[in-house]
Amino acid sequence: MSGTAFNDGAVRKVGLVTGAGSGIGRAAAIEFARQGAAVAVLDIDVSAADETVEMIGRDDGEAVAIAVDIADEESVRAAVARAVAAYGGLDFAVNNAGMASHHRRLDQMTLDQFERVVHVNLAGTFLCMKYELPLLKCGGAIVNIASNGGLYAIPTAPAYVAAKHGIVGLTKVAAVDYAPNGIRVNAVCPGPTLTPGFEKVAAAAPGIDLIAMQASTTPLGRLATPEEAAAAAVWLCSDAASFVTGIALSVDGGRRA
Numbered sequence: 474m475s476g477t478a479f480n481d482g483a484v485r486k487v488g489l490v491t492g493a494g495s496g497i498g499r500a501a502a503i504e505f506a507r508q509g510a511a512v513a514v515l516d517i518d519v520s521a522a523d524e525t526v527e528m529i530g531r532d533d534g535e536a537v538a539i540a541v542d543i544a545d546e547e548s549v550r551a552a553v554a555r556a557v558a559a560y561g562g563l564d565f566a567v568n569n570a571g572m573a574s575h576h577r578r579l580d581q582m583t584l585d586q587f588e589r590v591v592h593v594n595l596a597g598t599f600l601c602m603k604y605e606l607p608l609l610k611c612g613g614a615i616v617n618i619a620s621n622g623g624l625y626a627i628p629t630a631p632a633y634v635a636a637k638h639g640i641v642g643l644t645k646v647a648a649v650d651y652a653p654n655g656i657r658v659n660a661v662c663p664g665p666t667l668t669p670g671f672e673k674v675a676a677a678a679p680g681i682d683l684i685a686m687q688a689s690t691t692p693l694g695r696l697a698t699p700e701e702a703a704a705a706a707v708w709l710c711s712d713a714a715s716f717v718t719g720i721a722l723s724v725d726g727g728r729r730a
């Protein structure tokens with residue numbers, strides 16, 4: 474393969490995507506591979522990660538499945554080390570794995586519920602960055618998948634919104650701290666995106682059609698596809714975004730406007 478963003482014929486870029494067994498993460502892993510990268514597909518659900526690897530393989534792409542629980546430090550350390558060993562380095566990492574939260578107002582939420590959502594989403598992203606940053610090559614890039622909830626309120630989602638705002642904060646600090654190492658760090662903030670994860674949340678929403686409601690409150694009149702959200706992450710990891718660091722890029726069909 475020659476002349477693609479992640480493979481110029483002489484050098485193939487290598488990277489990892491967390492939560493790549495479904496939704497936005499899977500779409501990102503597939504697109505990186507389509508553009509010539511070798512991709513480590515990390516997920517807590519190993520059979521889902523295997524499926525993504527199979528999909529990439531059917532298209533003659535290069536990928537390997539690796540188990541990880543981003544909420545567990547030893548698991549993250551080992552998974553990042555395995556990803557680096559698999560392809561001999563790390564040019565990019567997309568920290569996408571995360572969980573949705575219970576929909577309730579703050580005073581109705583237990584400390585355990587709050588801490589779990591913040592731990593998986595925020596501490597999980599922190600742990601991934603902690604083990605990726607020292608291994609990333611100069612010229613490398615990290616993209617953290619935050620949310621529109623990283624930029625403004627989503628009613629009845631205090632823990633999720635706090636965690637996603639935290640991810641945007643971590644992204645900005647790391648962008649400044651690691652710029653001297655030639656590493657860029659950005660966040661993508663998707664609006665409602667039609668993934669298996671979102672469909673589960675929608676199915677559990679009592680008495681409302683969440684998908685129709687989100688579509689009707691989005692200026693472009695629909696939800697994003699996983700591929701549309703993933704495309705922003707792939708672009709931010711590419712050299713086409715070589716002077717972009719420390720941003721939180723909305724992919725939200727105009728909601729923020």
Ligand SMILES: NC(=O)c1ccc[n+]([C@@H]2O[C@H](COP(=O)([O-])OP(=O)(O)OC[C@H]3O[C@@H](n4cnc5c(N)ncnc54)[C@H](O)[C@@H]3O)[C@@H](O)[C@H]2O)c1
Nearest residue numbers: 492494495496497517542543570571620665666668670671
């Ligand atoms: N879908 C949306 O509307 C939307 C909007 C804004 C932000 N996001 C964010 O995008 C990211 C991906 O969301 P999605 O909708 O594609 O989700 P999804 O549920 O379809 O996929 C998430 C994947 O992450 C994996 N995962 C979950 N917990 C994990 C853990 N502890 N360690 C490793 N892997 C884990 C799951 O097994 C799954 O394969 C999440 O961070 C989510 O918060 C999604």
